[in-house]
Amino acid sequence: MKKLLMASAAGLALVGAASAEEIKMGISLGFTGPLESMAGPMAQGAELAFKEVSDSGLLLGGDTIVPVRSDSTCIDAAAATAGVERLITVEKVNGIVGGMCSGEATASLQNVAMPNGVVMISPSATSPALSALEDNGLFFRTAPSDARQGEVMADIILEHGINSVAVTYTNNDYGKGLADSFASAFEAKGGTVTINAAHDDGKADYSAEVGALAAAGGDALVIAGYVDQGGSGVLRGALDTGAFDTFAFPDGMVGQKLVDDFGSEIDGSFGQNPASGDAGRDRFLELASAAGFDGTSAYAAEAYDAAALMMLAMQAAGSTDPAVWKDKVMDVANAPGEKILPGELAKALEILKNGGDVDYVGGASVEMIGGGESAGSFREVTFENGEMKVVGYR
Amino acid sequence: MDILNAFVALLNYVMIPATAYGAQLALGALGVTLVYGILRFSNFAHGDTMAFGTAMVILATWGLQALGVSAGPLPTALLALPLGIAATALLVLGTDRTVYRFYRREKAAPVVMVMVSVGVMFVMNGLTRFVIGVDEIRFDDGVRFLISAREFKQATGLSEGLALRGTQVLTVVTAGLMVWALFWFLNHTRTGKSMRAYSDNEDLALLSGIDPERVVAVTWIIAAALATTAGTLYGLDKAFKAFNYFHLLLPIFAASIVGGLGNPLGAIAGGFLIAYSEVSITYAFKKVLGYLAPEGWEPEGLVQLLSTEYKFAVSFAILVVVLLFRPTGIFKGKSV
Numbered sequence: 001m002k003k004l005l006m007a008s009a010a011g012l013a014l015v016g017a018a019s020a021e022e023i024k025m026g027i028s029l030g031f032t033g034p035l036e037s038m039a040g041p042m043a044q045g046a047e048l049a050f051k052e053v054s055d056s057g058l059l060l061g062g063d064t065i066v067p068v069r070s071d072s073t074c075i076d077a078a079a080a081t082a083g084v085e086r087l088i089t090v091e092k093v094n095g096i097v098g099g100m101c102s103g104e105a106t107a108s109l110q111n112v113a114m115p116n117g118v119v120m121i122s123p124s125a126t127s128p129a130l131s132a133l134e135d136n137g138l139f140f141r142t143a144p145s146d147a148r149q150g151e152v153m154a155d156i157i158l159e160h161g162i163n164s165v166a167v168t169y170t171n172n173d174y175g176k177g178l179a180d181s182f183a184s185a186f187e188a189k190g191g192t193v194t195i196n197a198a199h200d201d202g203k204a205d206y207s208a209e210v211g212a213l214a215a216a217g218g219d220a221l222v223i224a225g226y227v228d229q230g231g232s233g234v235l236r237g238a239l240d241t242g243a244f245d246t247f248a249f250p251d252g253m254v255g256q257k258l259v260d261d262f263g264s265e266i267d268g269s270f271g272q273n274p275a276s277g278d279a280g281r282d283r284f285l286e287l288a289s290a291a292g293f294d295g296t297s298a299y300a301a302e303a304y305d306a307a308a309l310m311m312l313a314m315q316a317a318g319s320t321d322p323a324v325w326k327d328k329v330m331d332v333a334n335a336p337g338e339k340i341l342p343g344e345l346a347k348a349l350e351i352l353k354n355g356g357d358v359d360y361v362g363g364a365s366v367e368m369i370g371g372g373e374s375a376g377s378f379r380e381v382t383f384e385n386g387e388m389k390v391v392g393y394r
Numbered sequence: 395m396d397i398l399n400a401f402v403a404l405l406n407y408v409m410i411p412a413t414a415y416g417a418q419l420a421l422g423a424l425g426v427t428l429v430y431g432i433l434r435f436s437n438f439a440h441g442d443t444m445a446f447g448t449a450m451v452i453l454a455t456w457g458l459q460a461l462g463v464s465a466g467p468l469p470t471a472l473l474a475l476p477l478g479i480a481a482t483a484l485l486v487l488g489t490d491r492t493v494y495r496f497y498r499r500e501k502a503a504p505v506v507m508v509m510v511s512v513g514v515m516f517v518m519n520g521l522t523r524f525v526i527g528v529d530e531i532r533f534d535d536g537v538r539f540l541i542s543a544r545e546f547k548q549a550t551g552l553s554e555g556l557a558l559r560g561t562q563v564l565t566v567v568t569a570g571l572m573v574w575a576l577f578w579f580l581n582h583t584r585t586g587k588s589m590r591a592y593s594d595n596e597d598l599a600l601l602s603g604i605d606p607e608r609v610v611a612v613t614w615i616i617a618a619a620l621a622t623t624a625g626t627l628y629g630l631d632k633a634f635k636a637f638n639y640f641h642l643l644l645p646i647f648a649a650s651i652v653g654g655l656g657n658p659l660g661a662i663a664g665g666f667l668i669a670y671s672e673v674s675i676t677y678a679f680k681k682v683l684g685y686l687a688p689e690g691w692e693p694e695g696l697v698q699l700l701s702t703e704y705k706f707a708v709s710f711a712i713l714v715v716v717l718l719f720r721p722t723g724i725f726k727g728k729s730v
Contacts, residue, residue, distance in 0.1 A: 171703065195678070195696060198703050204642040205632070205669075207411030208676045209702045214407055215678035216696055228530060233632065241406055242543020242555035261532070 023059075023320050024066050025050060025310065026087035028098030028108065028120075029303075030074030034229070035100060041288075041297035042123060043069060045363075046097045048291050049307035049345065056346035058353065059311055060320065072099045077107035084108040088116045094320045095310040096120045097303060102127030102173040109139050119322045119329070121309060123302035126251075127177040131371055137326050142302040142309070142366055144274055144376020146174070149250060150181030152272055152378045152394060153222070154189050157248050160270065162219045164192040165248065168209060168234055169224035171198040178224045178250055194218040201229035206237045214243035220269075222248045227257050239265050247271075251298075254381060254388075264386035273298075274364070275379040275393075284342040284363030301342075301363030302374075308345055308362060309333055315352040333368040335359045400685035402554040406543070412673040413666070414562040414631055417569035420665030421624035422642065423650035424576065424658055425617045431593045431656035432613045433494070435507035440621060441643035442518035445636050446485060447622030448629045449526040451478030452533045459535070467537040468564070469630055475623065483618040489514055490614050498610075515640075522636045531634040534561060554681075561631040572623055573662060576616070580658070585612055593656070645672070648709045652716050654723025663724060671712055672705040 027046050029039040047067050054064040068091045070083035080099055085108075087093045096113065098120060099105030105125040113120050114136055121140045122130075128147035133139065157165060167183060169175035175198070183193045195216035199209045213221060213234075221244040225231025231253050238244045239262070249258065249271030258266070275281070284304060288295025295301065310325075312332040317325035332348075337357035340348040348358045360366055367375040380391045422444060429437040437443075454474035464470050497510055540563060543555030580586040585608075592599040592609045600606060625639060632638075649668045653660025678698040687693070700708065716723060 197701065200703065202635075202637055202641055204628075204638055204645060205411075205415050205672070207407070207415060208673045208705045211407035211411070211673060212676060212678040212696070212698060212702050215403075215681040215698075217681065232530065236632070237411075240539075240559060241411070241557045242547075243407070261530075 021061075021063055022066050023063050023314075024068055024091050024093045025307070026068050026070060026084070026091065026093035026096035026098065028070045028072045028080065028084050028087065028096050028100070030100040030104070031069070031071045033074040033076070034226075035074045038124075038298050038300075039074075039100060041293050041295070041300040042100070042303040044291065044293040045284075045288065045295070045300040045303035046123075046307040048287060049304045049311070049342075052343070052345045053308075053311045053349065056349060058346055058349040059315055060318070063320070065311070068093060070098075072101070072104050072108070074099075074101040074104055077104050080104035081108045081111045084112045084120075088112055088118050093118065094314075095322055095325075097306045097310070098122060100124050102130060102177070106130065106133065109133070109135065114138055117323050119310065119326045121306035121329070123306045124299040127173045128181050129173065129177055131373060133371075135371070137372070138322070140306075140309070140329055140368065140372035142305040142362075142364060142374050143299060144374045144378075145181075146178040146250075147181040147185075148376045149272070149274070149378065150178060150183075150185045153182050153248060153250055154185040154191065155394075156270060156272060156380055157186065157220065157222075158189055158191060160220075160246075162246065163190070164194055164218045165220045165222050166194045166213045166216050166218040166244070167196045167222040167224065168199050168213055169196070170226055170230055170252070171200050174252065175224050179222075182222065182224070182250075192218075199225065199230045199234050201226065203230060203233070206230065206233040209234055210237035210241055210243055213238065214241065218244070220244060220246040220248055222250070223253055224250050226252045227255050227261075232258075232261060235262065235266075255298075256388075259383070259386065259388050266383045267385060268383070270380070270382040270391075272378045272380045272394075274302075274376055278361065278365050278377075280341045280361045280363050280365060287343050295363075304342060305360070305362035305364050305366050308340075308342075309360060309366070311345070312340075312348055312352060312358060312360060315349050316358075330368050330372060332358050333360050333366050396685040399552055399554045400682045402552055402556050403681050403685065406554065406556045408670075408674050408677055410558060410562060412669045414559075414565045415673070416666035416669030417566045418624055418628045418631065418665075419642075419645055419649045419669055420662040421569050421572060421620055421627065422646040423653065423661035423665045424573065425620035425624065426646055426650045427653070427656055427658060427661040428613060428620070429617050430650070431658075432589055433498075433507075433610065435504045435511065436647070436655070437617075438508065438511045438643065439489075439515040439518055440617070441639045441641075441646065442515050442522060443482060443486060443618065443621040444625030444628070444642065445522045445639035446518050446525075447478050447482035447618065448625035448634055448639070449522050449636070450481040451475055451622060451626045452526060452531060452629070452634060454478055455533050465536065467560070469534050469536045469561070471533055471626055471630055472564075475626060478626065479619045479622045482622045483615045485518075486614045486618045487611060489518075490610065519636070519640065526634075526636070528636055531629075533634060534630045536560060559631070561627070565627040565631055568623060568627060572620065573658075576620075576658065579616075585609075589613060644706065645669075645709055648713050652713055652723060654725040657723065657725045660723050660725035667712070667724075668709045671708050675708045676700050676702045676705045 031039045050065040072080035102125040126146045169179035247269040251273035254271040254273040285295040313325040313328040316328040337359040369375045454477040455471045537560045541558040543557040546556040588604045649664035653664025678696040684692040
């Protein structure tokens with residue numbers, strides 16, 4: 001009995017000591033599931049920012065950050081919710097980088113994070129539906145909404161002199177959101193959408209989809225899908241039957257795999273994906289390669305930014321309580337203030353400590369608009385002679 | 395009125411893709427129906443047997459390509475096919491020895507066998523991924539297009555293109571040859587006749603001295619050959635991805651049940667019926683009708699009966715109707 005008492009006393013002492021100096025932060029990403037290849041570098045990006053701050057010893061009273069990972073699976077909302085619940089109720093985190101995909105992020109935000117008053121900053125959920133979501137000021141994202149991508153894509157297509165397109169999208173929150181926002185933007189700018197049809201991923205045959213798209217016609221085909229899923233299937237079918245010669249690819253399709261698989265068959269097509277051409281991105285890539293992971297992997301920079309914003313907001317608010325620091329996220333992300341690039345978090349903490357103001361730029365040119373989402377900068381690419389060429393940023 | 399363009403559009407987007415897809419389904423359904431007819435259970439592992447067989451063919455194809463062997467205008471995979479069939483036959487014979495034989499001796503109920511095959515499906519699924527990975531693999535070489543859409547337009551001056559891929563012709567021709575060989579084997583050889591006898595009446599067949607283990611082994615080898623060929627043709631025509639073969643299982647089962655489980659002829663008819671209904675009922679007839687309609691009468695809407703998301707619903711609606719009115723399938727199969 002005596003031993004037990006001593007052991008529990010020692011345990012209590014340990015817990016007490018730990019909570020005074022260590023801040024736990026959650027990382028809820030899809031480590032297994034359809035985007036598992038992206039989740040690793042994203043988590044490493046977030047942990048890189050946490051480590052940078054811990055090492056600086058400048059956060060609040062020299063606090064250190066302990067990141068806790070949780071698997072959101074990207075497609076299973078129940079699993080993601082359970083994971084976030086564990087982060088909040090068991091690990092007692094003060095903020096969460098995540099979720100990864102729009103549907104799962106919405107579910108865990110509404111079911112767990114909002115009732116418990118914990119902030120979530122998603123690096124990669126891009127559905128336009130999240131902009132209008134009632135979030136009590138607890139949800140932010142460092143990735144641009146697809147509503148913005150829809151606008152950018154509409155501009156790019158019209159600038160190519162194409163006024164009528166067929167649209168096919170992958171049948172989920174991402175695909176439908178992007179296709180709808182693109183269609184309304186394109187029609188508002190005077191273009192015509194001949195058909196806006198879904199395709200399901202992982203199907204055996206896409207002849208039916210290609211047939212319907214071809215029958216509707218149009219000067220180009222917009223494929224709002226995934227390059228390693230049905231998007232490639234539809235593209236292959238459209239190329240083989242000669243239904244379309246020109247294609248417009250949003251972020252789910254633009255990647256090295258597209259070039260590897262289709263080569264010069266897609267010459268003359270074009271696309272765009274979120275990426276910034278600023279100095280911040282180069283700085284982040286250097287940091288990432290020094291830390292031993294691939295910083296060019298999609299949304300890794302956004303994950304770093306999400307983690308950095310949380311800690312800067314804590315410093316600005318002088319508190320680790322999400323209910324307090326949630327109001328500071330927009331302040332540290334936007335002007336006025338000293339511009340902060342990746343690797344300069346110590347400097348930012350110092351400025352905030354002395355009552356100054358910072359404008360966090362980070363690896364993905366963060367500029368928060370509206371209800372707390374990135375304005376977003378996009379990279380426009382074209383495909384020529386079997387290669388992907390960057391045309392510019394917008 | 396422009397009948398020629400309308401016909402070419404229909405040919406290009408409905409008839410050719412549906413025929414190739416139908417041939418792939420028919421070969422798959424033949425394997426399912428053969429196992430059902432002789433071993434008396436629905437083999438859910440058939441889709442993943444196809445995936446495994448194709449993976450073996452791909453490995454052999456890479457080997458042949460490394461050696462510099464090619465089949466000229468035909469895909470190298472055709473040369474690798476026998477190796478793939480052999481490897482797959484070994485796998486299914488091994489599975490039969492270690493798993494199915496036990497339940498056969500127990501005289502397990504068909505539903506137990508079905509559950510066993512679901513287990514085998516998951517194991518094969520994992521095995522294929524371990525061997526070749528989960529990524530999409532393209533392994534077609536040789537001549538890709540017999541007629542390409544652009545050349546066809548230039549040559550004929552029509553506004554509609556017609557594309558005919560080498561793999562599509564190859565699929566239909568190979569499927570035809572396989573079906574002919576299977577029928578010849580079942581009708582004219584001693585082993586084929588003993589298989590049919592075993593299928594018709596097991597006890598009578600045993601009394602007349604037919605070795606059941608031999609019949610079972612031959613059935614598995616033929617099923618492996620059909621699965622590997624179907625899988626390889628599908629992979630050549632589209633692309634190989636282990637997960638897609640799992641999805642292929644649904645239309646294959648629909649095809650064999652619609653045709654009549656256990657009836658080889660029904661499997662072929664079912665395959666084409668499912669493929670044509672999937673492609674044509676969800677096809678938007680705007681273009682075709684636009685060519686056929688008199689000036690000024692072209693339709694403005696898509697003239698689409700159902701959106702393409704519902705293409706699977708079409709196959710299953712047919713399946714339900716057939717089961718309601720002809721429970722044994724269109725061609726009289728065994729009752730399910």
